[in-house]
Amino acid sequence: MSQVDGNYDCVTKSPMGDQKSVFTVNSNGDSFTGQNAGAMGSLDVENGKGDGNKLTWTMNMKVPMPMTLECEATIDGDTLTGTIKAGPFGSMAMTGTRQA
Numbered sequence: 001m002s003q004v005d006g007n008y009d010c011v012t013k014s015p016m017g018d019q020k021s022v023f024t025v026n027s028n029g030d031s032f033t034g035q036n037a038g039a040m041g042s043l044d045v046e047n048g049k050g051d052g053n054k055l056t057w058t059m060n061m062k063v064p065m066p067m068t069l070e071c072e073a074t075i076d077g078d079t080l081t082g083t084i085k086a087g088p089f090g091s092m093a094m095t096g097t098r099q100a
Contacts, residue, residue: 001027001050004075010036010096015089016064023080023096025055032057043069055082 008023021038025045032048036059043059050056053076059069073082073094080096 001030001032001052004032004050004053004055007099008080008096009099010080010094012084013093014086015092022099023094025075040064061086 004025005027006025008025010021010023012019012021019038019040021036023036024034026033027050030050032045032050032055034045034048036043036045040063043061045057046059048055048057054072054074056072059071061067061069067087070085071082071094073080073096075098078098080094080098082094083091084094085091
């Protein structure tokens with residue numbers, strides 16, 4: 001799973017407009033740790049699991065309101081494509097490119 005490791009420049013299509021962030025992936029066997037850091041702060045990856053190039057994880061958002069985000073992404077080469085489920089706000093598309 002180490003082929004997914006890295007820092008990704010991401011954009012999440014949120015109800016508050018495009019949110020830019022840097023998503024970090026550090027794999028360890030079939031799990032991973034990391035964070036998603038942007039203008040609204042930094043969220044730690046929790047329950048990070050990997051199956052080849054497919055990742056699933058949760059993040060506990062505090063701002064602008066407390067909420068658990070359910071996330072999934074597929075990494076194809078240097079491209080990340082995924083979704084973040086934000087409770088009553090539905091699913092938001094997340095795309096990213098691995099930093100060189």
